[in-house]
Amino acid sequence: xxxxxxxxxxxxxxxxxxxxxxxxxxxxxxxxxxxxxxxxxxxxxxxxxxxxxxxxxxxxxxxxxxxxxxxxxxxxxxxxxxxxxxxxxxxxxxxxxxxxxxxxxxxxxxxxxxxxxxxxxxxxxxxxxxxxxxxxxxxxxxxxxxxxxxxxxxxxxxxxxxxxxxxxxxxxxxxxxxxxxxxxxxxxxxxxxxxxxxxxxxxxxxxxxxxxxxxxxxxxxxxxxxxxxxxxxxxxxxxxxxxxxxxxxxxxxxxxxxxxxxxxxxxxxxxxxxxxxxxxxxxxxxxxxxxxxxxxxxxxxxxxxxxxxxxxxxxxxxxxxxxxxxxxxxxxxxxxxxxxxxxxxxxxxxxxxxxxxxxxxxxxxxxxxxxxxxxxxxxxxxxxxxxxxxxxxxxxxxxxxxxxxxxxxxxxxxxxxxxxxxxxxxxxxxxxxxxxxxxxxxxxxx
Amino acid sequence: xxxxxxxxxxxxxxxxxxxxxxxxxxxxxxxxxxxxxxxxxxxxxxxxxxxxxxxxxxxxxxxxxxxxxxxxxxxxxxxxxxxxxxxxxxxxxxxxxxxxxxxxxxxxxxxxxxxxxxxxxxxxxxxxxxxxxxxxxxxxxxxxxxxxxxxxxxxxxxxxxxxxxxxxxxxxxxxxxxxxxxxxxxxxxxxxxxxxxxxxxxxxxxxxxxxxxxxxxxxxxxxxxxxxxxxxxxxxxx
Numbered sequence: 001x002x003x004x005x006x007x008x009x010x011x012x013x014x015x016x017x018x019x020x021x022x023x024x025x026x027x028x029x030x031x032x033x034x035x036x037x038x039x040x041x042x043x044x045x046x047x048x049x050x051x052x053x054x055x056x057x058x059x060x061x062x063x064x065x066x067x068x069x070x071x072x073x074x075x076x077x078x079x080x081x082x083x084x085x086x087x088x089x090x091x092x093x094x095x096x097x098x099x100x101x102x103x104x105x106x107x108x109x110x111x112x113x114x115x116x117x118x119x120x121x122x123x124x125x126x127x128x129x130x131x132x133x134x135x136x137x138x139x140x141x142x143x144x145x146x147x148x149x150x151x152x153x154x155x156x157x158x159x160x161x162x163x164x165x166x167x168x169x170x171x172x173x174x175x176x177x178x179x180x181x182x183x184x185x186x187x188x189x190x191x192x193x194x195x196x197x198x199x200x201x202x203x204x205x206x207x208x209x210x211x212x213x214x215x216x217x218x219x220x221x222x223x224x225x226x227x228x229x230x231x232x233x234x235x236x237x238x239x240x241x242x243x244x245x246x247x248x249x250x251x252x253x254x255x256x257x258x259x260x261x262x263x264x265x266x267x268x269x270x271x272x273x274x275x276x277x278x279x280x281x282x283x284x285x286x287x288x289x290x291x292x293x294x295x296x297x298x299x300x301x302x303x304x305x306x307x308x309x310x311x312x313x314x315x316x317x318x319x320x321x322x323x324x325x326x327x328x329x330x331x332x333x334x335x336x337x338x339x340x341x342x343x344x345x346x347x348x349x350x351x352x353x354x355x356x357x358x359x360x361x362x363x364x365x366x367x368x369x370x371x372x373x374x375x376x377x378x379x380x381x382x383x384x385x386x387x388x389x390x391x392x393x394x395x396x397x398x399x400x401x402x403x404x405x406x407x408x409x410x411x412x413x414x415x416x417x418x419x420x421x422x423x424x425x426x427x428x429x430x431x432x433x434x435x436x437x438x439x440x441x442x443x444x445x446x
Numbered sequence: 447x448x449x450x451x452x453x454x455x456x457x458x459x460x461x462x463x464x465x466x467x468x469x470x471x472x473x474x475x476x477x478x479x480x481x482x483x484x485x486x487x488x489x490x491x492x493x494x495x496x497x498x499x500x501x502x503x504x505x506x507x508x509x510x511x512x513x514x515x516x517x518x519x520x521x522x523x524x525x526x527x528x529x530x531x532x533x534x535x536x537x538x539x540x541x542x543x544x545x546x547x548x549x550x551x552x553x554x555x556x557x558x559x560x561x562x563x564x565x566x567x568x569x570x571x572x573x574x575x576x577x578x579x580x581x582x583x584x585x586x587x588x589x590x591x592x593x594x595x596x597x598x599x600x601x602x603x604x605x606x607x608x609x610x611x612x613x614x615x616x617x618x619x620x621x622x623x624x625x626x627x628x629x630x631x632x633x634x635x636x637x638x639x640x641x642x643x644x645x646x647x648x649x650x651x652x653x654x655x656x657x658x659x660x661x662x663x664x665x666x667x668x669x670x671x672x673x674x675x676x677x678x679x680x681x682x683x684x
Contacts, residue, residue, distance in 0.1 A: 131462070139462075139509065141509070208514060210458075357577065357578070357591075358463070358593065358637075359591075360463045360464035360591055360637030360638055361463070363637060364464050364466060383675075383679075385678050386675050388675070389642065389671050389675045392671055393470050393474050394470075
């Protein structure tokens, strides 16, 4: 029955057959997902956190596949319980058998607690915790508590970001021998950014005293300790010990895994992506993947959907960068736009459910950093006017376009042949942008 | 050129939902009119002289933030009540609005004492009041976004900020939103309420300049983008 629903859903083309079969199947057999997952010989891996889930999942998949695993994943935007159930149903044959060896699923932060007990994951990866679209969960402490409950309900090995205090504190939900930390020891001065307007979590989880930071890499991520001595950054087992080079096309760095150092190149730019690389490496190496295969995956894996994706249109390059919360937007800003006078940018903000209905978060992004260089900016989307207003108060000029099509035309027109323009949409605006671009050029389907 | 000092109440603990937008808005609109602006944070346990404050702003926070700062706020209650009685403009949002009233009783029965500027009490509730909100007020039609489960009940003599046209406001029943006492304003329109409501921003600015420098009129600004964005937001309210 569920299988039939999956076929029907795909045939209808609804959401690419993402979540409907899961919804139907849950009605018939609420335990279906766990029954199917039990057939995966090497178990289930869950990846959660505010930013970087999709990219990290992609990196882990590449590493495990190089190691000979057949990896089953869920697709972007299907990271709730029924999305995972759907992925399992679609992959199963009529007898409920899977040809995959391992399940690798990105899970929404609040949903980990709901899926973890049934799927009995072998590993849980927690990347970071930032305030997200604010009407979703409201409070970061609540989100952390929900993830902690998810972890506590399993026997999984947990891979935690040592540099994010709230994430590192989740070790309390697990047995010490089950915890593996990843982190960055140091960044070159210009890559390390202390630029921030709103701090998400900088208090000791024990005594609530303000943590003191000796280093801040971005947001509240860095090297910290409680002044009262209750809590401090744990020593990571998987660490970037030195970054030789960072730029718009990626980075070169030294990674130490359980004390063993290797030089690596990485195809994705931005400090935030360094953490995604570390998380994937932590997971893969604990599953026995050789370092050389980890390095190869890091050197060759391309960006996930709308994360530094490049599209060529009429001889211009458009770089698509998804924006969904202050931390992510700030990283995009600092990696691609700050300090570059002649960039052309389109920012498209929608306020549908998948974007977050509340656009207040735009005011937590330090767009003032663009005031010196005044890039050419066109705003669009349902809340294009809000984006324009935020820029006005940041001291940055922009123009509001009536439609996304017009905004894309305008940004192409402003961009000389061979040059790059940056397109920054929220989630549903990204889907619309891709639809518009698909009429102008070839673009991968989501 | 006049110098204006904005006191920002507990910016590190009470800054959820883009509250900083209000400070940015006040600062810009003051500077565009040729004033000098200093923003000074009021931090827990640190001395602060409210005599130098021309404008006070306090935003919302996580529950943990509200608990930590509540006790400190009460210690400054007398000073803030005097400032309010003296006509100083004060804008409080969400968690800070609640604590400018008599206090907040959580769902678990925990009581956080307020500073009694507003004759209003807040109790935790099960209904999450969330969404775009439109309010008719003495400062024109206002638009914002609310996200709270605290229900604020105004005592009979307490004036609300306005009448709810769309959304919830103080509680699910009364159709009243916020509170106004003199130049002190409390509201659930969280985060950046001022940028899309320039009349409200200018009311606070004029009150500040009047009190300190006797200014009676503000130079008008081009608010086309502000009002355009407000119109879009009003259209998004259900």
